Amino acid sequence: MNKKKWLSATVISSFLIGSILTGCSSGEESGSESSNGKTVVEMSGWGASPEEQELLEETLASFEEEHPDIDVEFQTISDQYMDVMKTRLIGGEAADVFYLDASEAPGLMSKGVLEPLDEYVTDDFDVDDFEQPLVDAFKQDGRTYGFPKDFSTLALFYNKKAFKEAGLSGPPKTMEELREYAKKLTVDEDGDGKPEQYGLGLAKELARQFYKLDAYGAKLVDKDGNAAFASNEAIEALQPVVDQYRKDKTSALPSDVGAGWGGEMFGQGEAAMVIEGNWAVPFLENNFADLEFGTAEVPMIKGEQATAAFPVAYVMNKESKKKDAAWELISYLTGKEGMKIWTSKGFALPTRKSVAEELGYADDEIRGALVEGASYAQPWQAGENLPTISNNFDNQFTSALLGEQPLEKALKKAEDTANQEISAGN
Incomplete structure (x- = not known):
């Protein structure tokens, strides 16, 4: 020891x-x-x-x-x-x-x-x-x-007024619906490509993405505690996040709109939906008292309920x-x-x-x-090496979101670097 x-x-x-x-x-x-x-x-x-x-x-x-x-x-x-x-x-x-x-x-x-x-x-x-x-x-x-x-846990927070204006009666039930809802909720009145309201506020950190892997049969770590998130299954799970951000342009990071985190972005009306935790509730109630919002369970992934705790x-x-x-x-x-x-x-x-x-x-x-x-x-846990794994994932996943490299390459680089650091520390 x-x-x-x-x-x-x-x-x-x-x-x-x-x-x-x-x-x-x-x-x-x-x-x-x-x-x-x-x-x-x-x-x-x-x-x-x-x-x-x-x-x-x-x-x-x-x-x-x-x-x-x-x-x-x-x-x-x-x-x-x-x-x-x-x-x-x-x-x-x-x-x-x-x-x-x-x-x-x-x-x-x-x-x-x-x-x-x-x-x-x-x-x-x-x-x-x-x-x-x-x-x-x-x-x-x-x-x-x-x-x-x-x-x-994490839940979907949604702006009731924005939903009503978009003709949506209730929250999305699946991740596919979430992506379609985001298109309807994205408002770009002047057509400059920078919406006044994005459909979804995106959290890029592994702590907000890892729960999506299991439904695809992907793993965050292997039995020895090494990073294992560069599999084809993991790419399939996370590619829609990148595509929504880069291709659809219906999601945005808090930093894209000058916000510190998803709750602030949501409260300011910069995003009609965010996936956040209980900590967002008192924040919204104290700082955005006029905001009418609801919550729903995180939309299902491949027919399965999933969320982080x-x-x-x-x-x-x-x-x-x-x-x-x-x-x-x-x-x-x-x-x-x-x-x-x-x-x-x-x-x-x-x-x-x-x-x-x-x-x-x-x-x-x-x-x-x-x-x-x-x-x-x-x-939210994955053995003793989680800080190393999380740090490398966050850096490379951000790079993929920004279009600096394909997701497949980003995850492979993150996995390899994390495992090198884990090996060097043992």
């Missing part, structure tokens, strides 16, 4: 200190007990909006009220979260409990730094209540290393000296009561089916499509 490969010496020296926010406890920063004799459980996570921070504090306060012998000290790591966490794990300074994104989970699970949680689980925890793909994202070799606290879990540090108390915290936060508080405002979606139903998200006009996708979603 060579933990030092995780990050460079520069990262180790630069990010040893994360900013700290003391949550709902008055306990000391370290040690097994606070001044009042309670067990102190340290928990680390990334920063959040003031509204989300308030919800977290409310959830932790509820936990402490039900567990009067435990104090929780929450530490916010504001920048370079995973670099800081890896450094602290290497140095034996990591918190007892911390957030872990699904994309980073394979790497930590394989390093032996996370505590398997299966032996802590009791019948009343109700593991079957979780959406299966979301909890599976934190399993390896038959062991469960985390339980998901929240998630988002981005779950985050609570995990336990293998070296924690307070594992029983740490599990009490994890089980509460990912249990029905704690999850209900945390997800009550809709900033994050509950990973438990019962909580989604109780809070009304399963039938919600906007969030219902995002919740529905959880049962069949593909979590």
Whole structure:
């Protein structure tokens, strides 16, 4: 086990200190007990909006009220979260409990730094209540290393006014329909080839494209964790994206219209449709209050429902000296009561089916499509080499979109370069 490969010496020296926010406890920063004799459980996570921070504090306060012998000290790591966490794990300074994104989970699970949680689980925890793909994202070799606290899938956001003006009564059901709808929704009134409104806002990153591969029989990585996305099947899956952008000219990147991301592009009326996650909902509601929009499940691909999922879990540090108390915290936060508080405002979606139903998200006009996708979603992860694979894909796929090289050549170059870098790092 060579933990030092995780990050460079520069990262180790630069990010040893994360900013700290003391949550709902008055306990000391370290040690097994606070001044009042309670067990102190340290928990680390990334920063959040003031509204989300308030919800977290409310959830932790509820936990402490039900567990009067435990104090929780929450530490916010504001920048370079995973670099800081890896450094602290290497140095034996990591918190007892911390957030872990699904994309980073394979790497930590394989390093032996996370505590398997299966032996802590009791019948009343109700593991079957979780959406299966979301909890599976934190399993390896038959062991469960985390339980998901929240998630988002991707869904189709569409402008109701634009649809009405184009004579479209509802969202497209298939990717083929999506492409045809985009043609009808693209508005170029002055005929200069630069539409005032594009049919679709396009996200070029692998994280927004990978879920399309499976329906074509394509793979992102092989069994050894190497890049494997340059197959004929992958080209077939992704060529329509390139063709729509280059030939149809009915889709556009946010940068094409001066927007920072798809949600902004959609809110500004530059695109009549985008495929985005739950994070777009509060953004649109807060910044574009007059926008009438709806959501639908991502259009089917070759007759199959498909979408991406981005779950985050609570995990336990293998070296924690307070594992029983740490599990009490994890089980509460990912249990029905704690999850209900945390997800009550809709900033994050509950990973438990019962909580989604109780809070009304399963039938919600906007969030219902995002919740529905959880049962069949593909979590955003692909082994330990995902950062290398993703970076090379993004660079070359962008080149193909810009017409600098054919898609086939772009994917082959990305795959070869990624695998060279993976081989050099082993």
